[in-house]
Amino acid sequence: MSGGSVSNPTLRRLLHHRLFMLGCVLFGIVLVVAALAPVIAPVDPNKLAMRFKFRPPSQEFIFGTDNFGRSLWSRVIWGAQLSMIIGASVVVINAIAGTAIGAAAGYFARLDNMLMRVNDALMAFPAVLLAIAVTAVLGPSVNDVIIALAIVYTPRTARIVRSSVIVLREMEYVQAARAAGAGHWRILRRHILPNAMAPLIVQLSFLFAYAVLTEATLSFLGVGAVPPTPTWGNIMAEGRQYMTDAPWIITIPGAALMITVLGLNLLGDGLRDVLDPRLRVQQ
């Protein structure tokens, strides 16, 4: 097992990984913009101004306006905030649930079969199909989308944690801890999980990208957060009708989505190269 806790040499290698740093910059910009939304986009993203509709990007309207004259600058930036909230929530739920399920399955052989069969079955569904089916059941709100995405992606995280735990469980130092009388909880918490973190962190950075992407897909399809909630997918879905005359309604939120996903992918690649050499795409 490789990785372990982030030490200084690891940090140094990350700082020297150019693509990782590029990913950090791209994702960092999106994060900062999302956090500062009330400051840099003070105009209400849902404020209608029909007399300004379909204005192309200009000094007055940086990203132009849409069919209702709403400021696309405000909508895209508040959309960034929503994307980040959804992505981060899915990642947090995934980290907790995925670790709990994966650790239980990997550590307690008796639970393994049952947990992993359900896990495999959930993974057998095509991701977006399962996500839209779950939102069909739960309803179209931001919270329900987060739950749907967590249901779709947690099994993937659980599988990764499980495979790390299975390897670590048999390690001599774990056997030694067991022989010394440490309980299951202590062994998992102190000896196994900290060493299973590297692949999990890599997975979570890619997961953030999937979550943002799938959320955008769901709202583009009309099964995500209900309009006029300014999600990138919603903005693009509304802009679809006007793509001949006002292509910026689509291209700008799409570019924002792409920058976010690209940043996270680069970040994930870098983390994988440094933290989890087994999976490295060779340089």
Place this chain on the structure above:
Amino acid sequence: MAGILMRRLTGALPILLIVSLLTFGLIHMIPGDPAVAIAGMSATPEQIANIRHNLGLDEPLLTQLVRWYANLLQGELGTSLLLGQPVLHVVAVRLPVTLALSAYALVLTLLIGLISGILAALRQNTWIDQVAMVFAMLGISLPNFYLGLLMIILFAVDLRWLPTGGYVPLTSDPLGWLATSTMPAISLALLLAGLLARITRSTMLEVLRQDYIRTARAKGLPERRVVLKHALANAMIPITTVVGIIVSLLLSGSVVTETLFSIPGIGQLLTQAVLNRDYPMVQGGLLMTTALLVLVNIGVDVCYALLDPRVRYERG
């Protein structure tokens, strides 16, 4: 070989069982009364009672479950609330549309992904490698519906080379099918080609470093033969396993691609079903697509065994 197939099929049974159980449970996950949710706010109590009765929701859960499996075994997936037709029939009509598009996209994925991955590995650290990997990275970061929209704006609206959407069946007009399917297939394939190119490159690099490749070169075999016969044959083994994942991603991707390009496949069908709360359709479509995917993965496993004698002898 038959042994491997049988073992994989029996291994898939518990998964299919749980998949069907989860699909059955879907309708019961609806908060509150499913019948009310389906009928809508303005429905009369009679209408709600009617829906409840038609879907069997007025019976005990266990009875519903037994009926669900009894019907499944007879190929009975219920009736679409929206279309009034048997779910199985609707899926059977729509599935070939999705499969044809997915097959087209899969061919593009394999062509672009394998060739660029192999070239990048053979020309490691040259501009070819860098360009291929930059495109692969952009490919996996470009949402397929965004790529689709950009292509519509460029090729359909501005240049007028291709139609903006619509569908012509492959059997009635192959050229028309090609015209309507090319943009959707590219928008589906680019992401997956990026994924495949990255995996192909790293696998090839690993294989090219092996001793037997050095031996093959040392004994004077032409490079083309070394690459195609010695390296690629072994690199294909791990690459094959990725195809199962690619097919899953294709089916996932088809949901949005079909909606975007107005292609009447299973993805568009399910999206419409979800928007119209047509739960029998959602359940049936989801179940059949997933079952299909499980079968595809079994096929991939069998191919894996065909390609790798070690797998065949170990387990077969």
